[in-house]
Amino acid sequence: MKKNIISIIMCCILIGTTHQPINAQKAPLVQSEIYEEKGQIILDSVSLTNNDGAVGISNTTNLIQAKQISQQLQDPQIQSVLSDYMENDRTPIGIGWTRVYFDGEGDTIDDVPMTVNEMEEYKKSNFVKAMVQGKSTTYGYNFTLYTIVGYDNWNPSITYADSVAEWSLGSAGKNGPSYTDDDFITMSWPKGFVLLTSGLSGGTNQYKKKEAYSSVVWGFEEKVGKTILMTTGKNDNSSVTRKWVSDYVHTWGETTPSFEISLSGISVSLSSSSMSWQVASSLVY
Numbered sequence: 001m002k003k004n005i006i007s008i009i010m011c012c013i014l015i016g017t018t019h020q021p022i023n024a025q026k027a028p029l030v031q032s033e034i035y036e037e038k039g040q041i042i043l044d045s046v047s048l049t050n051n052d053g054a055v056g057i058s059n060t061t062n063l064i065q066a067k068q069i070s071q072q073l074q075d076p077q078i079q080s081v082l083s084d085y086m087e088n089d090r091t092p093i094g095i096g097w098t099r100v101y102f103d104g105e106g107d108t109i110d111d112v113p114m115t116v117n118e119m120e121e122y123k124k125s126n127f128v129k130a131m132v133q134g135k136s137t138t139y140g141y142n143f144t145l146y147t148i149v150g151y152d153n154w155n156p157s158i159t160y161a162d163s164v165a166e167w168s169l170g171s172a173g174k175n176g177p178s179y180t181d182d183d184f185i186t187m188s189w190p191k192g193f194v195l196l197t198s199g200l201s202g203g204t205n206q207y208k209k210k211e212a213y214s215s216v217v218w219g220f221e222e223k224v225g226k227t228i229l230m231t232t233g234k235n236d237n238s239s240v241t242r243k244w245v246s247d248y249v250h251t252w253g254e255t256t257p258s259f260e261i262s263l264s265g266i267s268v269s270l271s272s273s274s275m276s277w278q279v280a281s282s283l284v285y
Contacts, residue, residue, distance in 0.1 A: 031277065035119040040096035040283055041072050050086040055079050081146050081164050084226070090160050092150035096244075096283035099144040112277055113143070141168045145281040147187075147246040152232075158196075163187045163229040163246035163281075165202075182219045184249040184257055185229045188265040189214035190242040193233045202227035212261040243284045251276040 046066050047059040055073055060066035073079060078095065085092050100113035103122065114122070146164040151157075163185050183203070189195055195214045200206045203220025210217040218229055229246075245265055249257050253275030260267045270276050 030115075033115040033117070034100055034113045034277070034279075035116045036113075036279070037099045038097065038281070039072070040094060041069055041078075042094045042285060043069065044093050045069075048082070048086065048092070050083050053080065053083045055082045055086070077144060077166060077168065078146075081148065081166065081226075084164075084228070085148055085150065085160075085162060089153045090150045091153055092148055094150075094283045094285045095146060095148040096281050097144050097146045098279050098281035099142050100279060101142045113279075143167050143250075143279065145246055145248045145279045147244050147281045147283040149244050149283050149285065157234060159193070159233050159235065161187055161189060161231050161233065161244050163231075163248070165227040165248050181221075181251045181253060181255070183222055183227075183251060184209065184217055184219050184247075184259075184268075185227060186215065186217045186245075186247040186259070186266050186268075187229055187231045188245040188247075189231070189233050190244060191263065192236060192242070194236050196232045196234060198229065198231040200227070200229050210259050210261060213263055215261045215266050217259045217261075217266065243282055245280060245282045247278060247280045249276060249278045 045060055045062040046057045046069055049056050049058045057066050057070055057073075073082075078097070082092055082095065101119065102111050103114055103118065144166050146166070147161070148164060149159065149161045151159055165183075165185055182205075185200070187198070191214075193214055195211070195216060198208065198211070198216045198218070200218045200220060203222060206218060206220045208216065209219045214233065216229075216231060220227065247266060247268060249268060249270070251257070251270075254271075255276040256271040257276070258269045258271075260269075268278060270278075
């Protein structure tokens with residue numbers, strides 16, 4: 001079992017250097033140019049408490065790891081996701097995430113994530129403001145896709161794996177993401193696990209679009225709050241390294257996604273990449 005407690009990866013993959021404005025209609029987004037922040041926390045060396053939404057460490061077998069985990073738990077969004085998970089009588093063993101940023105106010109339905117170039121320019125501009133005005137600005141808002149895995153407190157043989165999609169604005173429609181066109185969220189389990197159940201909360205007009213092997217895809221229309229795809233499974237054939245993967249596809253127009261499921265997971269293709277974007281996150285344990 002890997003003890004890779006915290007891994008923070010700044011995914012800054014850039015193709016080309018020309019800056020393009022964030023407007024999906026004028027300049028279609030190139031998926032590989034999106035600025036992403038990725039990380040994960042493995043929690044098997046600590047015992048967590050959840051007091052009215054405040055998640056803390058009550059006990060640990062490794063003080064150094066506990067200090068690192070405590071620092072990551074300062075993120076209020078991570079706190080909220082872990083608290084929701086624990087409120088359902090479940091113990092998390094790890095959480096992974098991918099976060100993207102937007103420079104708008106969420107008042108247009110076709111906002112797309114900032115690119116690596118745009119984030120670099122933003123940071124330079126923000127540094128100058130801080131030097132001249134003595135204060136800095138913040139990003140407009142962000143979107144985070146979490147992959148969180150744990151077990152049932154009453155039946156530890158049942159593993160729970162959730163895909164959690166969260167817009168920091170906490171709203172939809174004209175004040176946030178589009179809700180007029182379907183979005184899609186997925187969960188892929190590692191080899192050796194059998195997918196038992198799946199269900200979606202936080203969206204409207206929910207439907208299971210596809211399920212095969214140990215992967216599942218759900219479609220829905222967005223609404224206020226988090227969207228959570230909750231799945232359960234059992235380990236039929238233990239492996240040394242296990243990886244759960246979540247995908248999220250956001251659309252705001254006539255975009256038809258196609259999902260192909262194989263033993264290795266889910267692959268996504270889109271009919272119109274100019275009216276959609278996608279994010280993936282994972283947890284390796």
